[in-house]
Amino acid sequence: MADMAPGLRVAVLGAGSWGTALAAACARGHATMLWARRPELARRIADTRENADYLPGVALPQDLRCTSDLDDLFGHLSGAERPLLILGVPVAGMEQACREVAAGVVRHGMGDLAVAWTCKGLDADTGRLPHAIAEAAFAGTAGISTGVLSGPSFAREVARGLPVALTIASASAELRGRVTEALHGGAIRVYGSEDIVGVEVGGAVKNIMAIACGIGDGLGMGANARAALITRGLAEMTRLGVALGAQADTFSGLTGLGDLILTATGDLSRNRHVGLEIGRGRSLDEILGDMTQVAEGVRCAPAVRDLARRCGIEMPITEAVCAVLFDRVPPAQAVSRLLARDPKVEGN
Numbered sequence: 505m506a507d508m509a510p511g512l513r514v515a516v517l518g519a520g521s522w523g524t525a526l527a528a529a530c531a532r533g534h535a536t537m538l539w540a541r542r543p544e545l546a547r548r549i550a551d552t553r554e555n556a557d558y559l560p561g562v563a564l565p566q567d568l569r570c571t572s573d574l575d576d577l578f579g580h581l582s583g584a585e586r587p588l589l590i591l592g593v594p595v596a597g598m599e600q601a602c603r604e605v606a607a608g609v610v611r612h613g614m615g616d617l618a619v620a621w622t623c624k625g626l627d628a629d630t631g632r633l634p635h636a637i638a639e640a641a642f643a644g645t646a647g648i649s650t651g652v653l654s655g656p657s658f659a660r661e662v663a664r665g666l667p668v669a670l671t672i673a674s675a676s677a678e679l680r681g682r683v684t685e686a687l688h689g690g691a692i693r694v695y696g697s698e699d700i701v702g703v704e705v706g707g708a709v710k711n712i713m714a715i716a717c718g719i720g721d722g723l724g725m726g727a728n729a730r731a732a733l734i735t736r737g738l739a740e741m742t743r744l745g746v747a748l749g750a751q752a753d754t755f756s757g758l759t760g761l762g763d764l765i766l767t768a769t770g771d772l773s774r775n776r777h778v779g780l781e782i783g784r785g786r787s788l789d790e791i792l793g794d795m796t797q798v799a800e801g802v803r804c805a806p807a808v809r810d811l812a813r814r815c816g817i818e819m820p821i822t823e824a825v826c827a828v829l830f831d832r833v834p835p836a837q838a839v840s841r842l843l844a845r846d847p848k849v850e851g852n
């Protein structure tokens with residue numbers, strides 16, 4: 505069946521805060537369907553035009569469709585000329601989501617599907633970046649092109665229609681064009697990149713640095729310390745990324761420095777929130793117990809630390825965050841250890 509309506513067919517898998525905000529943005533110009541894993545949430549979104557669990561108070565577009573049935577989602581996409589699927593799940597859900605996508609593509613006989621994921625982190629058990637998780641899950645399934653959508657973007661601000669700039673990284677120019685067509689316009693700018701590893705490393709490491717800056721601010725360490733953590737955090741992110749094959753320039757862009765500044769300083773950040781509360785003396789279990797949304801940096805920090813060690817890369821701030829979160833090192837002691845490191849030449 506040819507795609508008769510103007511615009512693309514877009515599906516968003518995952519109705520958390522980011523998936524919902526992106527689905528709302530796409531629905532303004534394209535036939536869009538959002539998938540929630542809880543049928544009860546899908547029904548409430550469809551009935552109330554609000555995702556009260558994740559974006560309370562935000563009115564969703566009337567023509568955004570919502571389902572909890574994956575076959576509805578693939579039915580919506582199959583037959584369209586240039587279908588786009590955005591994955592709005594956290595890293596922990598990435599592998600299963602990709603497997604569901606591969607199965608759906610086969611079940612619905614789709615010959616072409618562009619898939620863009622939005623998670624920021626790496627697999628807590630294996631240290632794989634999201635593109636490696638996708639590659640493994642999609643191996644053997646023809647017709648799927650892939651990319652990562654990232655950048656400094658608090659879901660709540662995007663859902664309110666405030667300006668934002670995003671980056672879509674993919675080896676496929678056609679996929680970059682499809683994602684740009686779905687989102688670019690109005691308050692959203694979309695930039696293209698081919699540096700998938702750089703974009704993914706930026707997204708993963710900035711969350712850890714946001715926790716570090718939150719800890720510093722919770723301890724009352726001041727603005728100078730925050731600027732130092734951001735700058736040296738950028739150095740850590742760049743070192744790791746370059747060792748993994750990324751381009752150094754990517755880290756001064758939206759998905760590196762841009763997202764690092766946003767998340768390390770913006771109080772809408774869940775990762776910064778975790779750090780702030782740790783710095784104020786609360787325990788990690790207590791903080792996470794009170795949160796209903798994901799803070800990817802917590803699970804990701806040990807995986808990044810271990811990956812850096814395997815690569816022979818120094819990441820002292822990441823090491824300090826892990827020590828505070830998981831080894832019960834008091835935050836002030838972790839700061840003293842960082843300050844006591846030997847002097848070195850900046851840039852290294």
Ligand SMILES: NC(=O)C1=CN([C@@H]2O[C@H](COP(=O)(O)OP(=O)(O)OC[C@H]3O[C@@H](n4cnc5c(N)ncnc54)[C@H](OP(=O)(O)O)[C@@H]3O)[C@@H](O)[C@H]2O)C=CC1
Nearest residue numbers: 519520521522523593594596597622623624658659797798
């Ligand atoms: N929020 C933001 O501002 C931004 C977030 N991101 C990234 O997007 C990703 C998703 O984050 P966000 O939407 O904020 O998260 P939320 O915590 O707001 O929502 C998480 C969503 O994922 C579902 N989910 C949770 N765990 C799993 C799992 N193991 N398998 C499948 N689905 C799961 C939840 O379903 P259920 O409700 O049923 O539990 C929910 O729909 C993260 O990697 C985040 O870093 C990127 C840019 C901006």
Ligand SMILES: O=C(CO)COP(=O)(O)O
Nearest residue numbers: 655656657658773774775
């Ligand atoms: O990635 C984000 C903004 O770009 C959201 O950050 P948090 O996950 O810390 O809320």
